[in-house]
Amino acid sequence: DIQMTQSPSSLPASLGERVTISCRASQGISNNLNWYQQKPDGTIKPLIYYTSNLQSGVPSRFSGSGSGTDYSLTISSLEPEDFAMYYCQQDASFPLTFGSGTKLEIK
Amino acid sequence: EVQLVESGGGLVQPGRSLKLSCAASGFTFSNYYMAWVRQAPKKGLEWVATISTSGSRTYYPDSVKGRFTISRDNAKSSLYLQMNSLKSEDTATYYCARLGGKAYWGQGTLVTVSS
Numbered sequence: 621d622i623q624m625t626q627s628p629s630s631l632p633a634s635l636g637e638r639v640t641i642s643c644r645a646s647q648g649i650s651n652n653l654n655w656y657q658q659k660p661d662g663t664i665k666p667l668i669y670y671t672s673n674l675q676s677g678v679p680s681r682f683s684g685s686g687s688g689t690d691y692s693l694t695i696s697s698l699e700p701e702d703f704a705m706y707y708c709q710q711d712a713s714f715p716l717t718f719g720s721g722t723k724l725e726i727k
Numbered sequence: 728e729v730q731l732v733e734s735g736g737g738l739v740q741p742g743r744s745l746k747l748s749c750a751a752s753g754f755t756f757s758n759y760y761m762a763w764v765r766q767a768p769k770k771g772l773e774w775v776a777t778i779s780t781s782g783s784r785t786y787y788p789d790s791v792k793g794r795f796t797i798s799r800d801n802a803k804s805s806l807y808l809q810m811n812s813l814k815s816e817d818t819a820t821y822y823c824a825r826l827g828g829k830a831y832w833g834q835g836t837l838v839t840v841s842s
Contacts, residue, residue, distance in 0.1 A: 666830035715788040716774040
């Protein structure tokens with residue numbers, strides 16, 4: 621199974637700040653890496669697929685990058701609605717696996 | 728507009744069964760693999776099952792293999808999850824999802840396994 625190690629688990633940040641969340645796979649996943657945002661009410665919003673492709677309607681301040689085993693999600697300038705949980709997920713092979721999540725909090 | 732609406736959650740005793748449903752709309756359901764993902768209270772996301780477009784191929788993690796069965800009815804644009812021999816650790820919100828590429832998730836349905 622491919623393990624996904626996500627960091628940090630908690631990220632205090634301020635409005636307007638640039639932040640980066642990292643995700644490391646236990647083996648190469650050939651860019652098959654997706655990112656999701658979860659709000660406190662449980663709503664899950666897909667953000668990015670295949671490392672760097674924005675889902676429809678996702679603001680351009682979100683971006684993704686990476687290759688091999690190391691991937692990242694960057695938010696260029698934090699807006700109030702960005703404070704939420706973020707998860708990475710690999711779909712290179714079954715079983716599909718998620719990172720443990722990053723809680724983006726207001727500093 | 729794509730919509731995925733789960734139903735069938737509730738309180739169930741350990742060892743019993745429950746079947747979840749997901750009604751899909753706004754896209755050609757039969758063209759997409761579909762999945763179930765769950766989230767235990769205060770925990771992260773866990774993939775539960777995936778089914779191919781025709782339903783001929785299914786995939787499960789070891790944690791549910793042999794107990795859960797994913798199925799679909801393309802004529803009804805519906806996805807199902809039959810859960811047998813339920814355990815307390817199956818307590819979670821279960822999400823129906825179209826994963827990969829242009830992804831969509833439902834709002835989830837809560838399953839509580841308790842005596």
